[in-house]
Amino acid sequence: MKFVDEVTIKVKAGNGGSGICSFRREKYIPKGGPDGGDGGDGGSVYLIADSELNTLVDYRYVRFYGAENGEKGGAKNCTGAKGSDLVLPVPVGTRVVNRETDELIGDMQKAGEKLLVARGGFHGLGNTRFKSSVNRTPRQTSKGSPGDFRELKLELRVLADVGLLGLPNAGKSTFIRSVSAARPKVADYPFTTLVPNLGVVAPEPHRSFVIADIPGVIEGAAEGAGLGVRFLKHLSRTQLLLHLVDLKPFDESDPLENVKAILGELERYSEEYQSDLNQKEVWLVFNKCDLLLEDEVEEAKNRILEALDWQGPYYVISGLESQGTKKLCFDILEHIESEKDKAEKDKEETGTHPEETQSQAGSLE
Structure with missing residues (x-):
């Protein structure tokens, strides 16, 4: 396997799902009120230190990684499904740097160590959330927030005494x-x-x-x-x-x-x-x-x-x-x-x- 000790990748966390506008409609209940559910949170991107790896070669050929978006809400106050997190394995000894700011995000020196590098977006709110005593039939909803996008520099430094x-x-x-x-x-x-x-x-x-x-x-x-x-x-x-x-x-x-x-x-x-x-x-x-x-x-x-x-x-x-x-x-x-x-x-x-x-x-x- 080719030894690669420095790569640059882009990671994108999932966007939060939007809330929906919905009203309860049942027989004999003509005005059931709002029942629009919230969206789901977007998935986050994590790195995990894997003692079985000794090179970053896999990240040389695939440079973009994205987690799943959250699903939009549903009727009957159903919350949208959360987007799945994305976990990327890296060798023990990997330093993670934000390319835009040159900030050290983490230094992964122990096997199994997990590092959050891009947080998923927050879910949007359905119209049920906006119901109040003065607004019995709200049509207001909110969209989910976008997930974090980061360009990361992964730098492997071997661990030795x-x-x-x-x-x-x-x-x-x-x-x-x-x-x-x-x-x-x-x-x-x-x-x-x-x-x-x-x-x-x-x-x-x-x-x-x-x-x-x-x-x-x-x-x-x-x-x-x-x-x-x-x-x-x-x-x-x-x-x-x-x-x-x-x-x-x-x-x-x-x-x-x-x-x-x-x-x-x-x-x-x-x-x-x-x-x-x-x-x-x-x-x-x-x-x-x-x-x-x-x-x-x-x-x-x-x-x-x-x-x-x-x-x-x-x-x-x-x-x-x-x-x-x-x-x-x-x-x-x-x-x-x-x-x-x-x-x-x-x-x-x-x-x-x-x-x-x-x-x-x-x-x-």
Whole structure:
């Protein structure tokens, strides 16, 4: 299935049904009074997060979706049928933005979460509603109100605890194959990875985290070069970034300059798109140590650490040989669980809950 992570669609809620003007006519009751019923409410349009979906490809080919209109009222005070709601499934991690106002309507981060994006029109009133002591035979009715129409931008951002960052062929796909059951394509040419890949890493039973491998970032990505700029947004939800450094690049480029280029792209991307990527914690992971002698690995590693004045964690691994990956994964797991515990304590102290924040983000109620 083709991976599509951004689409624009139009949604139209159903119009409310009109009320009708009717009078009761029965034998021996020549003036039975008004009995025109109300119309039915129009159907609303909802989005629901579906854990079985991982792409927005279906919405690329069909761009308009409408809910049913409410039916008009009937005689004998019969109310028109309500229009059926329309529920559209989207992948977990989908952000919904109103294209007209650029307002964030909702951010669907949990399976089963339902979001109202277009409210159905209110029903019209039949003439029975207008009967009064001074108007015994009203002929007044009202039409149903139109349903909401919205143009929506759906943007999928994969949900992962850890994001892999690095140049093409830095070994990201090999690393994720080594530590998880994910099987992204691996080859010795640039841009092997064309779509994000997710893998579940379980260093111990019942303890795991999700890691995301995105297409490699090249210099100039923030200005639109290469594939990485399109997918950098997927790293925005991660807690931790692993910057994989190829110690022996196939193009014989300088690993230090490569590291500087990627860090520079993070800064430029964050400024250009008002992102917090440059604020996220980054661990340096020196990869492909199996291709160098031990002394060469130490020399290359120390040169980069000293040049960057690196104060954060760093690791030396070989994704292909699974060398050093076990310790790295355990440390990642400990870090993620520690951060989650810290976040839970903060929530308890402030008394806020993610559900409350989420419901306030784009409520149309």
